[in-house]
Amino acid sequence: MKNNVLLYIFSTDIQDFESQKIAIQEYVKKNNIIIHDTIEEYGVSGYKTALKDREGLQKLMTMAMNEELETLIVFNSDRIGRRTELISFMSVMEEYKVKVISVTEGLLNNNNDDASELMQFIKFWTAKKESQKTSLRTKNGKKAKVEKTGFCGGSPNFGYKLDDKNNFVIDEDESRIVKFLFDSYIKYGTTKTIELLEKNKMYGRYKNWNQRKISNIRTNPIYIGKKQYKGELLDFPQFRIISDEVFQKAQDRAKARNTRGETRYTNRTNILFEGLLYHKCDDGVERKLHIDYVNNSSGKTHTYRCKHCGKNKSSMLKNYNSKRIEPILINEIKSQMKNLSIEGLENAYNEEIGKNKSIIEKDINIVENNINKKQKAINNAEREIEKILCGDSEGSIDIFTKIIDRCQSEIEELNQILQEHKKDLDALKNSTSKAVLLLNKYKNFEYVFDNVDNKEKKLILQELIYKIVIDKDKISIQWNLY
Structure with missing residues (x-):
């Protein structure tokens, strides 16, 4: 089965995040397009990041070569990339007859001819030069913003949200679920915790629960007010939901489960x-x-x-x-x-x-x-x-x-x-x-x-x-x- 896929590439700019998302969703709704999958890349620099290092685009190329991709929808052509080498990406899309649609520019690979390829090259080259100008302005501001607010773009962790002023804050409803999850995991383990969450209809933004989601929450230090950024663990006490003791008990429980059932003389x-x-x-x-x-x-x-x-x-x-x-x-x-x-x-x-x-x-x-x-x-x-x-x-x-x-x-x-x-x-x-x-x-x-x-x-x-x-x-x- 061939799929229609949305591609989101987000910077740390919240306004950019929202405007891109709204524009793509309105386009899809207006044109009655059924979407089967969504691929998101966070904090990726189209100027600095080579195609071989773009996980989202690599996945799309793999899907195209597997004949699993019919249509790719993006916000703008510069969202695909700002490096002229990304012409190779477009070549693969054309080879496997994948339509690439820009919400702002229309069909990007309309004609498989020299003029079309030249226009693609010009677009990528122009975007590359524009990126060089903006990169210097945003580089220092990004780290300062993360250190100040604790938010580096993308979707907030479960238990948190963006308020009316786009500040990263605790979500009261989901934070109660997080507390329940940790308490239940410590007492009963993963399987029983999933059962209790489902039984009590405690979902938050999730539609269902599985082992991976439980593990991701259990091991994330954000819930004790610490956040990873470029290999450094930064302190944000205002984001604490559980105590250090509860967090450590959950980690100890996970280690203990590896030996439970064995006789320890x-x-x-x-x-x-x-x-x-x-x-x-x-x-x-x-x-x-x-x-x-x-x-x-x-x-x-x-x-x-x-x-x-x-x-x-x-x-x-x-x-x-x-x-x-x-x-x-x-x-x-x-x-x-x-x-x-x-x-x-x-x-x-x-x-x-x-x-x-x-x-x-x-x-x-x-x-x-x-x-x-x-x-x-x-x-x-x-x-x-x-x-x-x-x-x-x-x-x-x-x-x-x-x-x-x-x-x-x-x-x-x-x-x-x-x-x-x-x-x-x-x-x-x-x-x-x-x-x-x-x-x-x-x-x-x-x-x-x-x-x-x-x-x-x-x-x-x-x-x-x-x-x-x-x-x-x-x-x-x-x-x-x-």
């Missing part, structure tokens, strides 16, 4: 709950309890201590005597083990596996389709080089070599991703619920636990439990069953 001491016991501090953060040894009248014993609460002189209980807390924990574990149902755990396990399989199979399909498209682009680029060598085309070999190199590199990367997805899929297909294995192994948990020494008790607890969190007078056990 910690045996530096003979203490029963070493490495398993956590404490929810008054700031809401779960922190691992450290072990302190204490000498008293009954001999040497130990306590579980929260360093954070001790350091900050919290009013919360921060030291747990082992002789008091360990019997409570053991009774709670025994009670929950009695009530754990293999059937219930199996249903939860199978549901989780099914969702993950569906996601991976979809990802595999997407990757394979992308590999096929890249290979098709390589084949077409090689044919273009052959035409140039035979004297049948005046295009640039460098441009098509760049396309081939880029596509080959992308295919190599996609193949690695494909193999990883297939390994993950095989692992899921061959996986067996740890719930069945462990619960069958410890179906008489209380008897088994009470009739082994302290070292064996410790190994059993670490095999079954991911962590135990003490929150005031409440104990939460996170099982390591799957």
Whole structure:
């Protein structure tokens, strides 16, 4: 299927952004054109950026050679580029019969003759000279504006907007979604967070949620008032939506998910709950309890201590005597083990596996389709080089070599991703619920636990439990069953 595509090239000028967008949308509506895709390039200098480095134009050339492009609509011819080498881009559009329409100038490749090519050259050359004049005026102003306002053009991040004066500000509705997203991710992870966002119809500007969107928001420092600009992390406290602690907890959760389900044995001491016991501090953060040894009248014993609460002189209980807390924990574990149902755990396990399989199979399909498209682009680029060598085309070999190199590199990367997805899929297909294995192994948990020494008790607890969190007078056990 051939597509009609809009091409937006935005500077950091907000007025330019709006006027270009409005003009193109009005043109499309007036002429009843159905648009299938939109390609946007932000902060690209048509004067400084070579065609081989223009990702948007490279994508359009690839689409043209794949015979996926019918019409390209731009605001003005200088939006395609201000370098005379971009005549090569127009040559590819003509070769593959792609109509290039300028909202302000009409059809740019009306006639495939010398006069048409000359007019294209003159337009690009004139735009190049005009760009040289404006470049010096805008260079220093751009960085100063970013440092002052935190906005460097394009669409504002999710959670932010442009106000009536085109200032970059927090969007109250979307910022509430951001806070909910971080809180939910820390508690439940990505899959459950997507479900909750969809269930509560929390979309903001998005039509739906996926893993990539969650990840993009979770890892972006803009939400703690920091913004990347040319390799430098600038501070903008007025843009903070969440605290540093919440942001860090989300990153820690992501790291923890990489090892969840694996048994992590910690045996530096003979203490029963070493490495398993956590404490929810008054700031809401779960922190691992450290072990302190204490000498008293009954001999040497130990306590579980929260360093954070001790350091900050919290009013919360921060030291747990082992002789008091360990019997409570053991009774709670025994009670929950009695009530754990293999059937219930199996249903939860199978549901989780099914969702993950569906996601991976979809990802595999997407990757394979992308590999096929890249290979098709390589084949077409090689044919273009052959035409140039035979004297049948005046295009640039460098441009098509760049396309081939880029596509080959992308295919190599996609193949690695494909193999990883297939390994993950095989692992899921061959996986067996740890719930069945462990619960069958410890179906008489209380008897088994009470009739082994302290070292064996410790190994059993670490095999079954991911962590135990003490929150005031409440104990939460996170099982390591799957």
